[in-house]
Amino acid sequence: MTAPSTTSAPHKGSHWIEQWEPEDETFWETRGKRIARRNLTFSVISEHIGFSVWSMYSVLALFMGPQYGIDPAGKFFLVAMASLVGGVMRVPYGFAVARFGGRNWTIFSAGLLLVPTVALLVVMEPGTSYSTFMVVAVLTGVGGANFASSMTNINNFYPLRLKGWALGMNAGGGNIGVAVVQLMALLVIGVAGAGHPRVLLSVYVPLIVLATVLSARYMDNLGPVRNDTGAAKEAVREGHTWIMSFLYIGTFGSFIGYSFAFGLVLQNQFGRTPLQAASLTFVGPLLGSLIRPLGGQLADRIGGAKVTLWNFGLMAVAAGAVVVASVDKSLPLFIGAFIALFVLTGIGNGSTYKMIPGIFRAQAGAKGLAGEEAAVYARRLSGAAMSLIGAVGALGGLGINLALRQSFLTVGSGTGAFVAFLVYYGVCFVVTWAVYLRRSAAGVESAAAAETKPQLSYAEV
Template structure:
C-alpha cells in the first residue's frame, strides 16, 4: 500500500509494507489495500487524523472568536447595536467561506502536513489583532476588518477534510470525515466555554484573556502537525478538479443541502449567544433602562448556555456519518431536514408568542427558545455527517462507469473529485451561515425588533431542503441498496 519515505519523527507503524523512516513523506498510498491497511496503514491514518482534528479545532475557534467577543462589547462602551453585531459576526463567516476554495487544493499543492502547519500559524494574525483592538476600542470599521481576518480559520476545514479523505478507505470515510469535522466543529463551543469562564470569573471586561489562551493553542497545533503529520504524494485535487466536478449535477445538489446543514450549524453558532443575550437583557430590563450591571448579567447568562448548542452539534456530526455508513446518506439527510422543520416551528411559535405579548413573555418563553435551538444544533450536526458521507459514495459509484481506467485510476479519480467537492460544498455551505446572520440582522432591524421573520425564513428553507433530498436521492431509489441510493445519474 505505502512506501514511506522521509517520515522523520513520525515513524511508520511496524508492519507497514515498504516503510522507510525519514522526512514525513508518503508515496503510493492506497487506503483500499485491506492487507496493508491492517498491517500498519490505519495507524498512520489515525495519527494524521488526530492532529488534523487539533489544527482544525483551533481554526474553528478563531473563525468563531467574534461570536464570543460581541458578548464583551456592551453598547454603552462600543456603540454597536444588535443588528451591527450580527453583521460583524457575518464577516468572518463570509471570508472563511471564500477561503475554503483555495484551501481545498492547497494540500495537494503543498502537502497535507506542510499546509496544516502554515494554516495553523497564520491564525496568529487574527488572534493578535483581536487581542489588541479589544484592549484598545476602535471604530466599527476597524472591527469589521479585524473580524475579516478571523475568516482565515474558516478555510482550515476544507484543507483538513480533503487531506483526511485521501487517508481513509471508502468503507470508513463516513466515520473518519465525521470525526474530523466534528472534532473541528467543537472548536466553536470550546472558545465559547472559555469566554464563559472569563465572564464568570473576571467579568465582561477582559476579552484579551480568551485571545491569550489561543495564542498558546495555535502553537500546540502547529508543533503537533510538524512532528506527527505526513504529506501524501498522490493527492491530486487542484483548480482543474474543482472545475471538472461542477459538471456533475450532484455537486450542486450536495452544496445546496450543505447550506441547510452546515450553514445552520455555523450560522446559529455565531448568532445563538447574541439571541440569548438580547432576550435575557429584555427580561432583565422589563421595559426600563438598561444598566451596565444588566449587560454583564445578560452576557453571563447567554455564555452559560450558548456553548451547549455548538457542542452537541459537533458531537452529533460523526454519529450522522456513522448512521450514513449503515443506512445511506440520503435517508439520514432526509430524516434530518424533516426534524429541522419541526424544530424551526418551535422557534416560530415561541417568537410569535413573544411578539403578541410585546416581549412580556420573554422570560417564561426562554426555555422554548433554548430547546428549539438545541434541537437544530443536534440535527444540523447529524446532517453534516450524512451529507459528507454522500460525497465519496457518489463518486466511488461514478468511477466504476469510467471506461478504460484501471481500478487504481478509478480510485484516484474518485478521490480527486470527492476532495474537490468537499471544498466547494464547504464553501457554499458556509455561506448559509452568512445568510442566517444577515437574515437575523434584517429581522431585528424591522419594526417588530424580533427574530420571528428570520425563523419563518429558516423553516421554509428546511422544507425546500427536505423536498430536494427526497426528489433527487430517494424518490427514484426503488429497490437500490443504501449505498446506491446516494448516487444519481447525471
C-alpha cells in the same frame, strides 16, 4: 482536485509518504490505519483551534457592552463578515493540500491563526473604530478556511468504507472548537468579568503555537496526491456538486450560523445578560459537534441520503418550534428547540459529507468503472467537490446572520428569519428525496429489467 501520480519524482523529507493505497485491505491493516489515525488526531487539533478563532467574534460580542457603541445589527454584521471570509477562503485552502502537502499546509494554516488572535489582543477595547473591528473580522475568517484543507487531507487518508466515520470525527472535533471557546468565555466572564476579553484571547496564543508544533512533528504529506485541475473543472460542471452545496447550507450553514448568532439573539430578543447568555450558548454547538461522527456512522450503515432526508424533516419541525417560541417569547421552548436544531445540524453534517464520495463512487459504477479505477475516479471528483461544497455551505452562516440582522432591523426580533429557515429545511427535504431517493429506486428497477447488475444506487450513498 487531487489525483494519484506515480511518475513524479519522490519528495524529499521523512514526512512524505510516496505509496498510499487505503483501499488495499492488507496495506490498510499493516500500515495505513496507524498512519491515518495519527494524522486524523493532529488534524483535529489544528482544525479545532481554527474553528475557535473563526467564531471568536460571536463570543467577543458578549463582552462588547454599550461602551463599545455597536448596536445588535452591527454585531450581526461583524460575525457575518467572518463567516463570509471563512467560506470564500475554503476554496484555495482545499487546493493547497495537494499543492503543498497536507502536513505542510496544516503547519502554515495553524500558524496563521496567530495573526487575527494577536490583532484582537491589540484592538479589543472601547473606543476602537467599527471599521477596525471589521478588518479584524476579515482576518478571523482564515480559521474557518482550515476546515476545507483538513477535510480534503483526511479524505485522502481513508478508504471509502470508513470515510463517513473519519470525516465525521475530523469535522466534529473541529466543530467543537466553537463550543470550547464559548465555554472559555463563560469562565472568563464568570471569574474576571465582561470587561476583560483579552484574558480569553491570551489563552489561545500558546495553544496556536502548540498546534503548529504538533502538526510539524507528527503529521505526514501524501506524495501520490496531486492537484488535478481537470477534476476541479469536472466538479464545477457536475450538478451533484451544487445540489450537495445546497443541502450543506442547510446543515453546516445552520450549525455555524446559529453558533455565531445564538448568544446575540438571547441578549437582544430575550434580554439575557452576557453571563446568562454565555452559560447557554455553548450547549448547542457542543452537542452538535459531538454527534457529528454519529451522523457519519449512521450514513455508513443505512445510507447518507436516508439519514439526510429524515434529518431535514426533523429540522423543519424544530424550526417550527423556534418560531412558536419566538412569537410567544417562551425562553424555555426557544432554548430547547434551538438545542434540538444544533443536534440535528450535527447529524446532518455527518450524513451529507458522507454522501459526497458515495455519489461519485456510484457515478463511477454507472460509467462502467470498477476496482481501483473506480476508486481513483471517486477520489478525484469527491476531493474537488468537497472544497466547493464546504465553501458554499459555510456561506450559509453568512445568510443566517444577515437574515437575523434584517429581521431585527425590521421587526425587532428574529421571528421572520426563523420562518425563512423553516421553509429552507422543507425545500431541502424535498430535494433530497427527489434527487437521491426517488430516482435511485427507479434506477435499480430499470437495471433489473435489463438483466444487468444494478449499480450502486444513490439511496446507498
